[in-house]
Amino acid sequence: MKRPIAISDSANFYVSAERIFDPTLRGVPVIVLSNNDGCAVARSDEAKALGIKMGEPLHLIRDKVEAHGVRVFSSNYTLYGDISRRVVEVYEDFTPDIEIYSIDECFLCFSGVANPESHARNLRAAVLRRIGVPVRVGIAPTKTLAKCANEIAKKNPIFAGVLDMTDDALADWLLPKVPVGDIWGIGKQTDKKLAKLGIRTAAELRAMPIRQARAVGTVVLERTVLELQGEPCLAFEDVEPQRKGMAVTRSAGTPMTDFDTLFQALTAHATRAAEKLRRHGLVAGSLTAFFHTNRHRQDRPQYSGSRTTRLTPMSSDTFDLVEAARRCAKAAWPKARDDTFAFTKAGIMLDDLVRFEDRPRTLFDVPRSKSAELMTALDQVNDRFGKKTMVLASEGMKRPWQLRADHRSPRYTTRLSDLPVVR
C-alpha cells in the first residue's frame, strides 16, 4: 500500500500575507513586487483577472495599475517568513511528517489517515481560521501526482480547495484534461519537445515509453513519467537537507562598463554573502563571481563572464571572499575595450558549504614530519567530505607539504622522502 502524499500551498501567498493585516485589501486587485520593485511576483485573483502576468515588469502595467486602482506592495520577506512558519505550525497538528518545500508549500505525509480528503478539509479550515491564509491541498501516491491534483484543485473551484486523486479511476478521468506544461518539472523547453511528439496532456506523458522519455529529456523526465504512473521516484524528505550553495546577485541600476565599477558591485555582493554565511553559521569551499550584459537588449554586444575559485581554507571572512571575487572578476573580464560591454547584472555564488564547526581545520595545519598524523588528518577530511585529498610527491620538491589551492579538491605536494612508508 502506497502512502498518500499531500501538498498544501497557499493561494497567492505574499498577497494573502499582506491581506491578513489589512482587510481593505480583500476583494480588490493587489500585487507584490520583486526585490528592486522591478516586476510583479505575486498577484491576487483580481489582479490576475486584469491580465497581469507573473513576473511582468511594473513599467509595462502602469496603465492597468492606475486605471483599476491596483494596490501595489514592495515585498516584505521577513513578514512572509513569519506567516510561513505559523502555517507550518498548524500543519504539525495534522501530521508529524512534513517536508517544507518552499515558503508557501509543504508536502505532508498522510499515511495512516483513514480519510485523507476530510483530513485535508479540516486542515484547510484550521489554517484559514487560525492564520487567515487560504490553502489548497492535492493528495496522491506520488509528489508529482499530488502537485498535479493541487493544480487541478487550484483551477477548478468545484473542488473547494481539496482534491484527493489517490483513486486510479479518478486520475484516469482527470489527467487527459491536464496540459502537459502544467506538470511539475515540465518547463517551456520540454513542453515544446513533447508537443513535437504529439504529447500534450498529462495522460499522454504518463503513457510515454520510459526509454523515449530518457532520450527526449534526461533522467529528470524519466522520473516524471514514472511518478505520473504512480511510482514514487522523489523521496519524502522530512529532515531539512544541508544547503549546498548560496548566492547574492543583483541587477544594476546603471550599466557598468569599466572594471572598477564592476568590482565595486562585486565587493558589495561578496560582503553581503559573507554576512549571510556567518548568519547561517557556515563557511564556503568555493566562490564564483559572474556578471553579464542585459539579455533583453540583443541589439547590443553580449558578454557573460564567470569564474570559480577555491577558498582554502574554507571561509566566511569578508576579506577572503572579496579577494577571491577580485581574482575571479579579473580572470573573467573581457579582453575588449572597457566600454564595449554594458553589464547590468553581477553576483557572487558560494558552494561547498559546511557548518563552521565542521570546517576542516586539521587539513591546513599539517604536522611537519609527522606523517602518521597527517594521514589520519587526511583520512578524517576524506571521510567527512567523501572526497579524495591527493598527495603528490617527487624528489624535485624544494619544500615539504605544500598545499596547492588551485584545485577543487585540496592537494599537497611534498618530497618523496617525506612520504610515510606504506605497509
Added chain:
DNA sequence: TCTGGGGTCCTAGGACCC
C-alpha cells in the same frame, strides 16, 4: 616515444522550480 582506454575532476551552461 607513441598510443589508447578508462577514470576523475572541473567548468560552463541548460532547464526547471518557487
Added chain:
DNA sequence: TCTGGGGTCCTAGGACCC
C-alpha cells in the same frame, strides 16, 4: 529609460592522470 533573486539537478566536453 524601465525587465527579480535564490535555489537544485543534470549533461557535455576538456584537462589530466594512470
